Amino acid sequence: MIPSNRIERVSLTMKTDPFGTLYIVSTPIGNLADISVRAIETLSQVDCIACEDTRHSKKLLEHYHINSSMIAYHEHSGVRITDKLLAMLARGRDIALVSDSGTPLISDPGYRLVCRARQDGYEVVPIPGSCALIAAISVSGLASDRFSFVGFLPSRSGQRKETLKDIQQSSHTVICYESPYRIKETLRDAVEILGADRNAFIAREMTKMYETYLAGSLGELVEWVTCDIDQQKGEIVLLIGASNEPGEISSEAERILLLMLKEFSVSKAASLTAKITGLEKRTIYKRALDLSDQ
Numbered sequence: 001m002i003p004s005n006r007i008e009r010v011s012l013t014m015k016t017d018p019f020g021t022l023y024i025v026s027t028p029i030g031n032l033a034d035i036s037v038r039a040i041e042t043l044s045q046v047d048c049i050a051c052e053d054t055r056h057s058k059k060l061l062e063h064y065h066i067n068s069s070m071i072a073y074h075e076h077s078g079v080r081i082t083d084k085l086l087a088m089l090a091r092g093r094d095i096a097l098v099s100d101s102g103t104p105l106i107s108d109p110g111y112r113l114v115c116r117a118r119q120d121g122y123e124v125v126p127i128p129g130s131c132a133l134i135a136a137i138s139v140s141g142l143a144s145d146r147f148s149f150v151g152f153l154p155s156r157s158g159q160r161k162e163t164l165k166d167i168q169q170s171s172h173t174v175i176c177y178e179s180p181y182r183i184k185e186t187l188r189d190a191v192e193i194l195g196a197d198r199n200a201f202i203a204r205e206m207t208k209m210y211e212t213y214l215a216g217s218l219g220e221l222v223e224w225v226t227c228d229i230d231q232q233k234g235e236i237v238l239l240i241g242a243s244n245e246p247g248e249i250s251s252e253a254e255r256i257l258l259l260m261l262k263e264f265s266v267s268k269a270a271s272l273t274a275k276i277t278g279l280e281k282r283t284i285y286k287r288a289l290d291l292s293d294q
Helices: 037-045 054-063 079-090 111-119 132-140 157-166 183-194 218-227 251-261 266-277 281-292
Strands: 021-025 048-051 069-072 095-098 123-127 147-152 173-178 199-204 212-217 236-240
Touching (some): 021 037, 021 079, 021 111, 037 123, 048 054, 048 079, 054 069, 069 079, 079 111, 111 123, 132 173, 132 236, 183 218, 212 218, 251 266, 251 281, 266 281
Parallel strands (some): 048 095
Antiparallel strands (some): 173 236, 199 236
8 A cells, every 4th residue: 555645746747728627536446545646646636626425535535635625526416516617627727526436437427527528628537547347347257358337227126127138138248236225136136037047246345344256146146145134235246147048139130141141151151140240159140040940
């Protein structure tokens, strides 16, 4: 850990225009040591820090003796606060945007400010760092060459099941954040829609004192979480592995496949169609076998 009183102060990038810069600063997801020197420098030197929760961010700022002023900016902040921050940029003031933890805008507010700042021509600069979904997949053992992030699943069971149906045939890992108050019900819904044998992974309270990692099938995870109430506490990242069952293909993909089958073998037709459509080859190949038998 970098001693908070040993940080060498350096200047932010020299400006070439009179306007302020909006810095998107990643902060720790738990352990306060997981922050870059550049992030500390940026937070120390900006004119204002826009925080999701000023009370939460105050702990980090006090730990590193950062005295920059703060302003609350969260999902309930209206246009007035956004306009106020943009006016500061217009006057040449630098602003840092932080969330309660991790990288801002990842299932956090802030996109409206970034969108407006870019539309108005202000410079927006990322200060990279911690991100819960990236940390989770890096230790999950699930396929990480392709994955999708769906944020928080719907809180209502019916809507949640519909979302799970959308990923039923996913050929890559799917990542979501989940509330500790819903994780048990979400896992039960996942077992119902995706099957008890689907591979999954839970990362809980990462980088904190009680961090826990659970790897297994959805059926095993729901049993573990149900039996241990401690697994229903804290911040949770849920990862669902790729489907082992080939799915259906669209009518357009089937039209392309039929054209390919007229010219090539089943294997070659499936390979070419997969490249054209971006669909998984095994899904295309299964349908090609069905069509060739007709």
